[in-house]
Amino acid sequence: MANGRNGNGDLNFEADLFKAADKLRGNLEPSEYKHVALGLIFLKYISEAFEAQRKKLEQEEFADLEDPEEYLKDRVFWVPDIARWSYLKDNARARDLKIIDPVTNKEKKVDIGGLIDAAMEAIEKANSTTLKGVLPKDYGRPALDKEMIGDLVELFSDVTMHVEGEKARDLLGRAYEYFLSGFAGAEGRRGGEFFTPRSVVRVMVEMLEPYKGRVYDPCCGSGGMFVQSEKFIEDHSDQQHVEEAKRQISIYGQERNHTTWKLCKMNLAVRGIDADIKWNNEGSFTRDEFSNTYFDFILANPPFNVSDWWRESLAEDIRWTEFGTPPQGNANYAWLSHIYHHLAPRGTAGVVLANGSMSSQQSGEGEIRRKMIEEDAVDCMVALPGQLFYSTQIPACLWFLAKSKSANGHRDRRGQFLFIDARKLGVMVDRTRREFTPEDIEKIAGTYHSWRNKDGGYEDVPGFCKSASKEEVSKHGYVLTPGRYVGAEDAEDDGVPFEERISSLRHTLKAQFEQARILESQITTNLLRLAE
Template identity: 70%
Template sequence: MATSGTDLGFEAELFKAADKLRGNLEPSEYKHVALGLIFLKYISEAFQLHRSKLLQEEYADLEDPEEYLAANVFWVPPEARWEYLQANAKRPRITFSDVNTGREREGDIGSLIDNAMDAIERANAAVLKDVLPKDYGRPQLDKTMLGELIDLFSRVGMHAQGQDSRDLLGRAYEYFISQFAGAEGRRGGEFFTPRSVVQTIVEMLGPQNGRVYDPCCGSGGMFVQSERFIENHQGRRSDIAIYGQERNHTTWKLCKMNLAVRGIDADIKWNNEGSFLNDAFPTLKFDFAMANPPFNISNWWQPQLEGDVRWQFGTPPAGNANFAWLQHIIHHLAPRGTAGVVLANGSMSSQQSGEGEIRKMMIERDVVDCMVALPGQLFYSTQIPACLWFLARDKGANGHRNRKGEFLFIDARNLGHMVDRTRREFSQSDIARITEAYHRWRAKPEAELGEHQDIPGFCRSVTLEEVRKHGHVLTPGRYVGAEDTNDDGISFEQRFGELRNQIQMQFAQSRELEEAVIEALAGVNSGV
């Protein structure tokens, strides 16, 4: 019987079962095997579901691709349909028609899957050209394992009754990506930003409409969460347009598949050079930008970047791209645009190679809105402490109060909980605490979110003058102070007086004891 996928934790159960089949295959290699089959399973079921609806229509042509494409459903040719693959999953040799040559040939289940991927790409080239993995037929891949994976995924009904099919498959796909990221460690972090970090950025910015941009988009997590935010706030997906760039071709494929299974239309560009050397959207401006760039990369600079129009706050150092990313993103913001960027903690205080001067210029020109210090162990890729920069082109726009010359500092280092030995995660209440503090701070009084209150040890609103006194350093710990753990209504003066009286009494007792000891020693000496 097929699993409905509605039980809590079905993604974890599915991954656990699939991981048992991995054998000696490295997670980085197995990732593409498993994710490609999940994708194939989903689009085949979506196709069959729509086919069933067409059966009820008198004049529908079941084999006309336009009937499916018009409903935003991928056309799946007969040789790529899941039931065909499942029927041949355990056969050692299969004769099939090669979609590239049109000739009959013999192969195994791996060859059949590659042929299916080719067929789907050809039929849906506008979205899937050069996206799907097609190396299942290589001799090194265990074909018994492939057959067992097909059987495993066949038992999961991705289009269960009462469930949004895209969301259900998306959950599985996203969970698999996160687990592979954890297994790959540092390399995994290159394509995956932890969901709770992404959700924090998205909830802070609130992308309801306009253009959304990520210049190093990885597997597309920022975009998925943006779509989810819109749906949770009764918005329409069509109200936002998504743009992204990714220089790793394999990761670009993951992103395209991730968005496709969510039904998200997006313009995701790939090139080898990356956003600095080959900006895919040189003239576009965006309402929201969200990014988790690689931390502290040192091999990014090229001579042709000298004097680039993006370096409006100063030329970033050749040995560290942190302030290149910030300036690239600010350059692409629309006049009322806002951004959230993950960077290493050093970006908040570094004075090396002119970074301090660039940060000072950004502060003085008032594009920094809020800084959030994050706890350690949030990321798969690094143990380097990280922070969130929130930027705003116009701090008096978008229906919020005028915050010009003001900054909000949030110290979230004590939030989060450990999900395993090595990694921490924000809970929903942690995310709400951070985002609500920001929203109250920037809201107009009539928004009825409640008045902003500084909370010692957690958040504080600060003026430009105070930031100047701290040398334009943006570390939240410098500003929020220490948490008051003994707030019992007793004033500092009263508490200090009590402590002074107590220590004076203890000193007096100490002197009495000292005199008693001296007197006792004198008696012993006189008796000798």
């Protein structure tokens, strides 16, 4: 980035920063390098937050600057001397630095990699309730280029040039999220396992509007659903009361991949988001960490079409009592049942699934879908365009579920379903991937709200959206593919009378047939000449 990576007035500083950092990784694989870069951004963030709090305390007459509680009470991590960014920056080229090991309390010599490991250990030790076992601590391994680490420390040191306080922390949060996105793109299919594209999440969040209550993701990846939920509150709240508004939601998540769980914990910490994120290697089906908890909003992008999810212990599970036991060879309807089970009495959910979930009849899926429709569990279906995701080219859709569709602050939509065909929306941001624009997001979410809310002024739009009755869905065999309901887009009226248009088409067709006969004659003549 020219003239400093400060983000001050530069909306693309994250992209420039990522490009600069990516140049430093050399032959290191993106899947490995992401933990190096993201760990350093995390260190930079908590150090910025610590220093900002320290400046505030300096203005207070009786504050003890060296008391960790003075920081923790305001949700700021305590950062020991050895982990403060200014110290790391001063020693970015260290080779034989003497430090006191935070684990053994003995003196040892380290390079910059070993110093960062010691910093991570010290931070975890000082904030064990929140960060124990979360931070990466393998910067000192011999295979990692210490010149590259030093370059990264100096690169990230420039992020907040001319920017201070909360603004600096927000820039680092933006950088962390952008880096997650960049690494997901670089890793392709594997990257999609920890990151859902932001524009897709924004559609879901804008539709569900999680202003107040419990928010849950049973396969939370790196926490993008939670980041965008809080971003929604920031965008739709009085700026003087944003922090108060944020406290109106509680966040819960579960993730079975331990490395991804670490990314999530750091991502939320960088954003200053309090959350209860559980990890176990069995997953939400076999070991549901929130089995007795119900949520107002659920957002999820579970892995598509998982075939090895079933365990015999799940045979009589309470989550299948509503719609029936899901097929053992595909987890799609297991996710829907799990999510619906965890909805509070007026809870709503948004779920990303493969398109096949809307129409499959295999292994009883059609019967489960029929029961969901008959019991009014489905609220809205959105068909998505291709190339939105890093992890798969399988066409995807959004399911929106509702525990109750009766009129309670909303229009009574019992027995009705909204279908939105968004396959023509979005723009290509590179050769392989598409994104929704802000206008696309507003169009989709606005359509849903006008349908769902009282006096919303909803109207069907041929080719885009349709409000269908339970009887109509039944006639379509309980298939939920939006294209079956929205119909074709109205042709634009060019003012030409129908008879005149048909006559013109007839003349055009006649001329094309004549041209085809001439070409056929010429080809036949040429073939005969070749045969002589």
